[in-house]
Amino acid sequence: GEDVEQSLFLSVREGDSSVINCTYTDSSSTYLYWYKQEPGAGLQLLTYIFSNMDMKQDQRLTVLLNKKDKHLSLRIADTQTGDSAIYFCAESIGGGGNKLTFGTGTQLKVEL
Amino acid sequence: NAGVTQTPKFQVLKTGQSMTLQCAQDMNHEYMSWYRQDPGMGLRLIHYSVGAGITDQGEVPNGYNVSRSTTEDFPLRLLSAAPSQTSVYFCASSERVPTGNTIYFGEGSWLTVV
Numbered sequence A: 001g002e003d004v005e006q007s008l009f010l011s012v013r014e015g016d017s018s019v020i021n022c023t024y025t026d027s028s029s030t031y032l033y034w035y036k037q038e039p040g041a042g043l044q045l046l047t048y049i050f051s052n053m054d055m056k057q058d059q060r061l062t063v064l065l066n067k068k069d070k071h072l073s074l075r076i077a078d079t080q081t082g083d084s085a086i087y088f089c090a091e092s093i094g095g096g097g098n099k100l101t102f103g104t105g106t107q108l109k110v111e112l
Numbered sequence B: 001n002a003g004v005t006q007t008p009k010f011q012v013l014k015t016g017q018s019m020t021l022q023c024a025q026d027m028n029h030e031y032m033s034w035y036r037q038d039p040g041m042g043l044r045l046i047h048y049s050v051g052a053g054i055t056d057q058g059e060v061p062n063g064y065n066v067s068r069s070t071t072e073d074f075p076l077r078l079l080s081a082a083p084s085q086t087s088v089y090f091c092a093s094s095e096r097v098p099t100g101n102t103i104y105f106g107e108g109s110w111l112t113v114v
Helices: none
Strands: A009-013 A018-023 A031-037 A044-050 A055-058 A061-066 A071-076 A085-092 A100-102 A106-111 B004-007 B010-013 B019-025 B031-037 B043-051 B054-057 B064-066 B076-078 B087-094 B103-105 B109-113
Touching (some): A009 A018, A018 A085, A018 A106, A044 A055, A044 A061, A044 A071, A071 A085, A100 B043, B004 B087, B019 B031, B019 B087, B043 B064
Antiparallel strands (some): A018 A071, A031 A044, A031 A085, A055 A061, A061 A071, A085 A100, A085 A106, B004 B019, B031 B043, B031 B087, B043 B054, B064 B076, B087 B103
């Protein structure tokens, strides 16, 4: 998705926090999503945030949304080796349904 | 189990062959869509449908046809496969106005064109 940008790689030590960043361009997005993809597997919805919210926390996951800067972040607390995967942010486009624009994905590597 | 079912999971085609990727959902969702995933590029929308009999193009529609004769099914057809269509394909469905957790993805179809 050319309109949604993410850094390609992130490496962290086990137990540290991970922060994955995303910038998007469609100011009319209603929902923004974070998906996790493990090798050879499909997409797992991790969390999502409605566009009128600034923050959402769900156990180890914290999503921050800055609408002014069109910036979305996902913080994973106490990162574990099982968190190693590719993380995609996505924005809903076109006013409804499941038309999503995805970022290129950030590969998270968790080292011991 | 309710959800989105894609078949086949794996397929190898020769250049020029045709095939259909099947997608079915049993949640009575109006919206269905097809994405392809290529390395380093995330998922890109191929075609989508807002209801039976209605389809439209997404970001990368060339080389693919779709139809939506029923609410449940949304097949993706490759009429003459090309190596550039080697990819992982995902089907998704949702309600007309989805809340955050009501977009459902299939498990993916891995297609290789040689």
